[in-house]
Amino acid sequence: MIRxxxxxxxxxxxxxxxxxxxxxxxxxxxxxxxxxLYNEGDIGVAGYIGDLGEEIAEKNAVKSLMNKISYPCESAxxxxxxxxxxxxxxxxxxxxxxxxxxxxxLNKFGSDFIFSNKASLIEDKIHLSNNxxxxxxxxxxxxxxxxxxxxxxxxxxxxxxxxxxxxxxNRKEWLDYSQKFLEWHxxxxxxxxxxxxxxxxxxxxxxxxxxxLELSGRKYSTQTSIFSKxxxxxxxxxxxxxxxxxxxNDNYLSYFDAEGTILNNNKFYFIKDGIFKAPSSDKxxxxxxxxxxxxxxxxxxxxxxxxxxxxxxVEITHNNLEDxxxxxxxxxxxxxxxxxxxxxxxxxxPVQLSFLYENGKILGxxxxxxxxxxxxxxxxxxxxxxxxxxxxxxxxxxxxxxDMEINQS
Amino acid sequence: MFIFPQDLYCDxxxxxxxxTSISFLKEKLxxxxxxxxxxxxxxxxxxxxxxxxATTSILDIQKEIDSLSHLCSSNSFILExxxxxxxxxxxxxxxxxxxxxxxxxxxDKKMNLVKCYINLFSLRPYIKMWNAHYEENHxxxxxxSSSGSDLTWTNQSCGLRYSFNLAENDKKFNDSYSxxxxxxxxxxxxxxxxxKYIDEAYDFMKNAKDIKPGKYCxxxxxxxxxxxxxxxxxxxxxxxxxxxxxxxxxxxxxGKKVGSSILxxxxxxxxxxVGYTPYDDEGSFSEKxxxxxxxxxxGRLHSVLTASKLEENxxxxxxxxxxxxxxxxxxxxxxxxxGDKTKEQLFSEVKEGIFIDTIKHGSGLSTFTLAPSRAYxxxxxxxxxxxxxxxxxxxxxxxxxxxxxxSDKVKLLSFxxxxxxxxxxxxLPVGFGGPFVRVSQMDVM
Numbered sequence: 023m024i025r026x027x028x029x030x031x032x033x034x035x036x037x038x039x040x041x042x043x044x045x046x047x048x049x050x051x052x053x054x055x056x057x058x059l060y061n062e063g064d065i066g067v068a069g070y071i072g073d074l075g076e077e078i079a080e081k082n083a084v085k086s087l088m089n090k091i092s093y094p095c096e097s098a099x100x101x102x103x104x105x106x107x108x109x110x111x112x113x114x115x116x117x118x119x120x121x122x123x124x125x126x127x128l129n130k131f132g133s134d135f136i137f138s139n140k141a142s143l144i145e146d147k148i149h150l151s152n153n154x155x156x157x158x159x160x161x162x163x164x165x166x167x168x169x170x171x172x173x174x175x176x177x178x179x180x181x182x183x184x185x186x187x188x189x190x191x192n193r194k195e196w197l198d199y200s201q202k203f204l205e206w207h208x209x210x211x212x213x214x215x216x217x218x219x220x221x222x223x224x225x226x227x228x229x230x231x232x233x234x235l236e237l238s239g240r241k242y243s244t245q246t247s248i249f250s251k252x253x254x255x256x257x258x259x260x261x262x263x264x265x266x267x268x269x270x271n272d273n274y275l276s277y278f279d280a281e282g283t284i285l286n287n288n289k290f291y292f293i294k295d296g297i298f299k300a301p302s303s304d305k306x307x308x309x310x311x312x313x314x315x316x317x318x319x320x321x322x323x324x325x326x327x328x329x330x331x332x333x334x335x336v337e338i339t340h341n342n343l344e345d346x347x348x349x350x351x352x353x354x355x356x357x358x359x360x361x362x363x364x365x366x367x368x369x370x371x372p373v374q375l376s377f378l379y380e381n382g383k384i385l386g387x388x389x390x391x392x393x394x395x396x397x398x399x400x401x402x403x404x405x406x407x408x409x410x411x412x413x414x415x416x417x418x419x420x421x422x423x424x425d426m427e428i429n430q431s
Numbered sequence: 432m433f434i435f436p437q438d439l440y441c442d443x444x445x446x447x448x449x450x451t452s453i454s455f456l457k458e459k460l461x462x463x464x465x466x467x468x469x470x471x472x473x474x475x476x477x478x479x480x481x482x483x484x485a486t487t488s489i490l491d492i493q494k495e496i497d498s499l500s501h502l503c504s505s506n507s508f509i510l511e512x513x514x515x516x517x518x519x520x521x522x523x524x525x526x527x528x529x530x531x532x533x534x535x536x537x538x539d540k541k542m543n544l545v546k547c548y549i550n551l552f553s554l555r556p557y558i559k560m561w562n563a564h565y566e567e568n569h570x571x572x573x574x575x576s577s578s579g580s581d582l583t584w585t586n587q588s589c590g591l592r593y594s595f596n597l598a599e600n601d602k603k604f605n606d607s608y609s610x611x612x613x614x615x616x617x618x619x620x621x622x623x624x625x626x627k628y629i630d631e632a633y634d635f636m637k638n639a640k641d642i643k644p645g646k647y648c649x650x651x652x653x654x655x656x657x658x659x660x661x662x663x664x665x666x667x668x669x670x671x672x673x674x675x676x677x678x679x680x681x682x683x684x685x686g687k688k689v690g691s692s693i694l695x696x697x698x699x700x701x702x703x704x705v706g707y708t709p710y711d712d713e714g715s716f717s718e719k720x721x722x723x724x725x726x727x728x729x730g731r732l733h734s735v736l737t738a739s740k741l742e743e744n745x746x747x748x749x750x751x752x753x754x755x756x757x758x759x760x761x762x763x764x765x766x767x768x769x770g771d772k773t774k775e776q777l778f779s780e781v782k783e784g785i786f787i788d789t790i791k792h793g794s795g796l797s798t799f800t801l802a803p804s805r806a807y808x809x810x811x812x813x814x815x816x817x818x819x820x821x822x823x824x825x826x827x828x829x830x831x832x833x834x835x836x837x838s839d840k841v842k843l844l845s846f847x848x849x850x851x852x853x854x855x856x857x858x859l860p861v862g863f864g865g866p867f868v869r870v871s872q873m874d875v876m
Contacts, residue, residue, distance in 0.1 A: 040671070042675075045480065045481060046480060046482065046483060047502070048757060050483075050484070051486070052470075067464070069466070071470065072487035073487075090460070091461065091462070172676075174676070174677070174678055176678065177678060177682040178796055178797045179666065180672075244560040244598070245598050246560055246597070246598045246605070322464075324464055325462050328454075328462070359794045360793065360794035360799070360801075360802070360824065361800070361802075361822060364820070364821050368821055370644075371800075371822070372800055372824050374796055392876065394876065
C-alpha cells in the first residue's frame, strides 16, 4: 500500500486599509494535512488541520478505503525536488509601518481620493511525499498590495483598483506608479473610439475562462465541449499558443499538481500555433482515454485529486507592446466585471475602468464601455498577441491584446 | 473562560465544524469526505487599531491573546470608546437543529440520497456527462468578549447540486441544478422538480436562438430578482464603504428616494436557509432590515464598527467565511418584497421583452450585470422561444426606478456550491429571492 502525505501551509501578515488609514493587522498561520492511501486500485483520504491529528487521520484514511473510491493510477514515485520562490521584500514586523508610509505619500498626491483594501506578506508551502520514494516541496513568498480607490466626489463603492503581487518591491517605484495611475484616472477622455480596435487585458482571466471550461477532458470525452472532435484542427490564429503554465517563477504556483505531476519545462500546450493539441486531463482521464497528462489535477488537503482548472497563460508573441500594436491606439482594460461567454462562444462584457494607450503612453481614462466578440475571433483573426506586462510595476505576468467591437453608450 | 487583557477590548470566536462532502462523476463515487475541524479567531482593539489572529490551536487561545495584546497600546478609557460601547452583551445558547442534526444521519443514507436522483440524468441520452454533489455543514460557534458576551449558536445547511452537460447533434448546453436547505428531509422527494429542470434545459438547448442586442423590457424570475437585489443594491447597503466618506453619507442619506415606489428590499438573518445567521460573528443579534421600503432608502447593514462610526445600531451583519478571517459587513438573506400583481398579470402586460429564468452569476458596481443561463423571448404577454443572452446590464439606480411590476408571492432560495464574494472572503453562504420582477427597460447583450 502506498501512503502519501499532502500538506498545505499558509502564513500571512495582512494590513487592512479603510478610509486611507491602516485600521487593522492580522496574522494567520494555517496548516492542513491530508493522508492518502492507495490500495489495489482504490484510494482512501482523510485529513486534519493544525499540528496534531496524523494518527487519527491515518485511521480515517483506512476507513475511507472502505468506500471503494476507484483510483486505478500510479502515485508519484522516485521524485525528490524542492523549489523555493521569492522572498518577503520587507520584514513582517515592518509591514504596518511600511503601509503607513505609503499611505502618507498617497494621501498627499492623491488627496482627492479615498483608498482601501489590503497589503499582505504571504508564504505558501505545499508538500507531497510518499513511501514510493517521493518528496516534493514548494515554497513561495511574495507581497501583495492592492488598493481600491475612489474620488472623494464619487458615489460609487469604488472607482478602480491597482496593485501588484510580487516578491519584488520598492516603495519609490510603487509610489511613482500610483501617482501616474491616479493622474490617468483624473484625466477623463472624451474621445470617439473606433467601432473595432485593439483591447489590452492586463488580467486575461476573463477572456480565457471559456477555454478552462471547454478544454476539460471530461467534457471533451463526452462530446459536450465546443472543441470535441477537433483535436489537431487549426482553430485559432497561428500566433496563439495557450499553455498550462506551472512555471513557479511566473506565477508563484507550485511546480507540481495535486497528483504530483510535473510538466516538461513546467508547461503543457493546449493550443500551439493556433492548433488545438489536447484537452486537459488528470491521471484518471489519461488512463481512461489515453490523454497526455496536463498537470491539471486539483484537490483540497483531504480530498481525492480530480481534474480542475489549469493555470492558463498565453505565450509571448512580441518583444513589447509597441512591437505588437505597431502604432495603433488601444484600450487598456483595468476592470471588466460581469462579462461572460454564451455556450456557443459569443463574448460580452461591460468595462468599468479602462485607459487609452497610444505610442507607448497611457493618455487617460475612458468612460464606461462595452466589449463584444467571439472566442474564435478573439483568438483567431482578431488576436494581436501577448507581451510581458510593462504597464504595471513588479509584474511577472503576460498580458494579451485583440481587436474587439466597442460599444460606447 | 479567558483572562482578557486590561484596558483593551478583546473577543474570541471559536468555530467547530463538521462537514460532509460526497461527489459522483456519473455513477462513479469520486469523493467522500467527512471533516471535523476547529479553529479560533481572536480580536483585540486598543481604541485605535484592531489586531487579529487566526489559529487552529484551540488550546493555545490564551497564549495567542497574551501575545497579540503586546502589539496593542494600553488604553485606560477603552470602555468609553464609542465602538466598544456599541457592542451588544448577549448571553444565550441557540440551537434550532437538535432534533434534525445532520451529524446523526448515517453516511449510507446521505449516499443513497445522492444516488436516488442519478437515474434522472443517466436515462436521458442527451445528457452526456454529469456530476452529483452533496454537501452539509454543521457549525457550532462560541463567542466570548471582554464586554461580557457569552454566546453559543449552531448553524446547519445541506444541499444537492447536479451539474450536467447536454449535447444532441450540433447543439450543446451546460446547466446545473442546485438546492440548499437547513434539514436533510427537505432534500428528499425532489424527483419532479429536478425532472422539470432538466426538461427545461433540454428544450433550451434545442430551441435557443440568438438575441438581437438592445434594450428590452425584462421580467426577472425570483432567482434572477434575488441576485439582482443582492448585486445591485445589497452590496451598496454594506456600510463599511461609507466610513469616513462624506459624499457617500450625503448620497445615502436615509429617507432618500432610490427606486420605484413599489420596491422594497429586505435583509433578514433570521430567515431559514443558507443565509440563516442567528447572531453575527461579533455577537450581535441579526435583525430584519429594510434596505429600501416603498422606494425610499430605509436602512443599511452594519457591523459594530460601522454602526458606531455612522451613529446607528448594529444589525447583525458582521460575518466571516470561517475562523480564518475577521468579520466584515455582509448580507444574510436578501430579497425583494412582494407586490400586488399575479404572475400571469405581470407577464400578460409585456408587449415585447425578455424573461430571465436562471442565472450563472452576477456582479454590481454603479452598473450591474447578470449573466443568464436560460432566457426567453416574450411577445404579446407570452413566452415565445429561448434565447442566448451573454449578459444583461444597466445602471443600478435607473434600473431600480424602472421596476414597474411585482408579482404577489416571494420565493426564497438557497443553493450549495457557491456564495457571495467580497474582498478576500469567498464564498459566503447567502440566501436570496423575491417575486417575479418586471423592469421596463434593460440592456441585453
